Amino acid sequence: MIGRLRGTLLQKSPPWLMLEVGGVGYELEAPMSTFYDLPDLGREVVLFTHYAVKEDSVALYGFLTERERRLFRDVQKVSGIGARIALAILSGVSVEEFARLVAASDVAALTRIPGIGKKTAERIVVELRDRAAELGGVGSPVARGQPIPADPASEAVIALQQLGYKPAEAAKMARDAFEAGDSAEAVIRKALKAALKA
Incomplete structure (x- = not known):
């Protein structure tokens, strides 16, 4: 191991x-x-x-954090959720935000995360709501940086597709989120935040 x-x-x-x-x-x-x-x-x-x-x-x-790893493991205990959806959850919302959505039984917000339909969101709420306060455990980032890739917009489109968005949808999300000087990570973060609020 x-x-x-x-x-x-x-x-x-x-x-x-x-x-x-x-x-x-x-x-x-x-x-x-x-x-x-x-x-x-x-x-x-x-x-x-x-x-x-x-x-x-x-x-x-x-x-980077033990909290992320623990949430990754915890959500896979829910029927119908595998590693791909667990990664999408961590890519779409923070550990704290996910715990808040589960505690509030916010099925609508959970379904905005790629790969999570209404039934899966409902299962997440039912199976994890009682443990929402402890979801993710404790941890903090061990390293920080702000890398700027050569073509952040294109990199963001590829990453969004790998998270489950269709090519045209990923391209539009990245285009709407991109601002001059943004890193790929910044574009992806803004695109995912916008999708969650949609």
Whole structure:
């Protein structure tokens, strides 16, 4: 079981990143909540990890905080939710906001997160409402940075598609959110916030 990695950030292209630890490059999938606070390439970062083994695949997920990892694990205990939707939840809302939506039984807001339909949102509320106050546990970011990729708008479109939005929808979201000087992470954050309020 791999629970934590400390190493040099080699690549980041949402939702994927690569971390070099002792000469080995670990490829991890991470939510946008983690990407927002990653340091620049070549810098050291510590990630909490979740190692998942299935019949036909092995996956490693990375998180800047223990709180994110715990929420990622907790929501997958809800029937019908897998890693893809768990990542979409963390990419669409903060741990605190998710806990607030669950506590308030705000099914409508939960359905604005890609991959979550009304029935899934209702299951989330029913199965997690009693634990809303403890959702996510405790943790804080271990590293911060503001990388500016070469083409942030295009990178944001790709990331939004990987989060479950259709190509045309992702392109419109990124276009509406983009402002000169924005990083891809900033565009994605604004696009997801706008989608949640729609």
